[in-house]
Amino acid sequence: MQRDIHILGAGPAGLQVARFLLKGHSGDVYVYEEHEKIGRPIHCTGLVSLEGLRKDIGIIDENLIINTFRGAIFFSPSGKKLIVGRPETVAVVVDRERLEERLYEEVLSLGAHVKLGSHVNIADFSKLVRSKNNFGIVAGGTKYLDEDKKKHLLPALQYDIKVKDSIGITTHVLIFMGEKFSNGLFAWAIPLGDETYKVGVATKGKTLVRMKYVLKTLERIGITPLHVIKTYGGTVYTGGLVKHLLRGDLLYIGDSAGQTKPTTGGGLVYLSIAARLLASALIRNDPTLYEKNVRATLGHETTLQFALRKVLNNLSDPELDEIFRTVKEMHGEELISRIGSMDRQAFLIREIGFKYLFEKPSLVFKLLSKVLLD
Ligand SMILES: Cc1cc2nc3c(=O)[nH]c(=O)nc-3n(C[C@H](O)[C@H](O)[C@H](O)COP(=O)(O)OP(=O)(O)OC[C@H]3O[C@@H](n4cnc5c(N)ncnc54)[C@H](O)[C@@H]3O)c2cc1C
Incomplete structure (x- = not known):
């Protein structure tokens, strides 16, 4: 019989590691989530590569896909454009809430014990794991990042907006670069269809001012915003992997381990890669393999x-x-x-x-x- 595993957080990282563990681990898997509802509050755009969705995230349910893309158009500060892409679909935007619900349903069906509405104090969590000689996984998001990495966090604001007179760009994601759009990342506009866009800004400071500038810019390029349908907030991380994924008795995964792409802040694919590596290390009863294999797989990539x-x-x-x-x-x-x-x-x-x-x-x-x- 293998050791039981406790997971703090039922976001995508916690659910993915539970999902991969339950396919090969014989001990019990407990997941603690402070919110009553999985997938809420929503903060993420849900943009992933099609390959990453199928191969790394491991989801082939086409019903989760809201829109598909063949490439991206990058706008410079003065409005110069770089258009990149392929003839075939390379990226998709998924229904982020449904994705988490779908992972949740799967981990329940595989036998996980998920406790919703259950806030866990990290010191108590660590004690519990140690006293039972179990494994403990922290998948609680950016608040568990190392202090020195927190300077790479960017507050983000995102709207779903209705547009009129759209110039009909539905096959490409729009990325806006430069100081007026963001200090620290970029702004984005992602068509969800002909009349709806997800528009976001992740930036250090002046978030609302910058969001207004993005909306004005959209109008200037022929996508006229009509009204905001939904508003989301969140924190994007771009600082690379944390120094240690195994700290004391606990293993860190997802945003709490810095497993996002520093160029874009996207985390869903990398946390899924890490979740497979973590599950396989624990199934072999060797947590040190996790650190070694994540560095071998994502270390060079995230450093560059x-x-x-x-x-x-x-x-x-x-x-x-x-x-x-x-x-x-x-x-x-x-x-x-x-x-x-x-x-x-x-x-x-x-x-x-x-x-x-x-x-x-x-x-x-x-x-x-x-x-x-x-
Ligand atoms: C605006 C925005 C847009 C993004 N867009 C994309 C995108 O398009 N594509 C992409 O790949 N990535 C995107 N990301 C990044 C992606 O959302 C994250 O990388 C991903 O959500 C990280 O998952 P996680 O499970 O590590 O953390 P989280 O999603 O933060 O989940 C952590 C979970 O742990 C729970 N929790 C925390 N503390 C406790 C506690 N003490 N006790 C119990 N439960 C706890 C939380 O309630 C939460 O459910 C975006 C992020 C933001 C902010």
């Missing part, structure tokens, strides 16, 4: 993405415009479309880095110097 995030965060608007111009001139859109991947970005970052190192060395050195800035 974090370096790119630092570069982007330290570029002025004119510098960002210059990068857009250079990428366009050097046929970067074709390269990104050909080899870019939403989840595995390191290859593209290296390829672009080398290409530009030969053709525009001064630009590359200027960008590299930004990595050193904090």
Whole structure:
């Protein structure tokens, strides 16, 4: 008989690790969730790669998909565009609440003991796990991040909006970069259909002002906002993996372990990859395998993405415009479309880095110097 496992938090990370554990672990699995309802409050956009949804998240239920996308249009501060994509669907936006409900139904059917409306104090949680010689997993989100990583958290505001006179961009996600849109990430507009968009801003400071600017920009490019249907809040994390995934008696996963993409803040695919690795380590009764395998799988990727995030965060608007111009001139859109991947970005970052190192060395050195800035 294997040891029992206790999981703090029934967000996507807690549910995914319970789900993968229950397929091979013979001990009991307990999940504690402070909210009464799974999937609430909603904060996430639910944008994931199609490959990540099927392979890593491990969901093939097409009913969860709200819209599909072939690529993205990036807008520079002055309105220059980079259009990247493929002829086929590469990304989808999923119904985030339904996704969690779907995971919840599965873990219940597999035999998990889920306690809703059950807030757990982390010190008591740690004591409980130790006293029973069980495993304890913290999947409680960003509030359990290391203190030094919390500076990479960005408050986010998101609206579902009704639009009129849409220019009909429903196949591409829109990303707006530059100081007026965000300090620390970007703003986004994701078509859910012809008449509805998810519009979001994750930024340090001036969130409402920046959101207003995004709405004005949408109008300027032919997508006229009519009214807000829903408002969401949340916190996006872009600071890379935490130093230790195994701390004291507890194992950390998901946002609490820094398992998001530093370039975008997306976490659903990486936390699912980590959940499989954690489940497999515990089934083998060796928690140290989790740390080792997550670093081997996501370490290099998140480190390079974090370096790119630092570069982007330290570029002025004119510098960002210059990068857009250079990428366009050097046929970067074709390269990104050909080899870019939403989840595995390191290859593209290296390829672009080398290409530009030969053709525009001064630009590359200027960008590299930004990595050193904090
Ligand atoms: C605005 C926004 C947009 C995003 N968009 C995307 C996107 O498009 N694609 C993508 O992949 N990712 C996106 N993300 C990131 C993604 O939402 C997170 O990476 C993901 O939700 C992390 O899951 P988690 O389970 O680690 O944490 P959470 O989702 O925060 O879940 C933690 C759970 O633990 C519970 N909990 C916390 N403390 C306790 C306690 N003490 N006792 C009991 N229960 C507790 C909470 O109630 C919650 O249910 C977005 C995030 C934000 C904020």
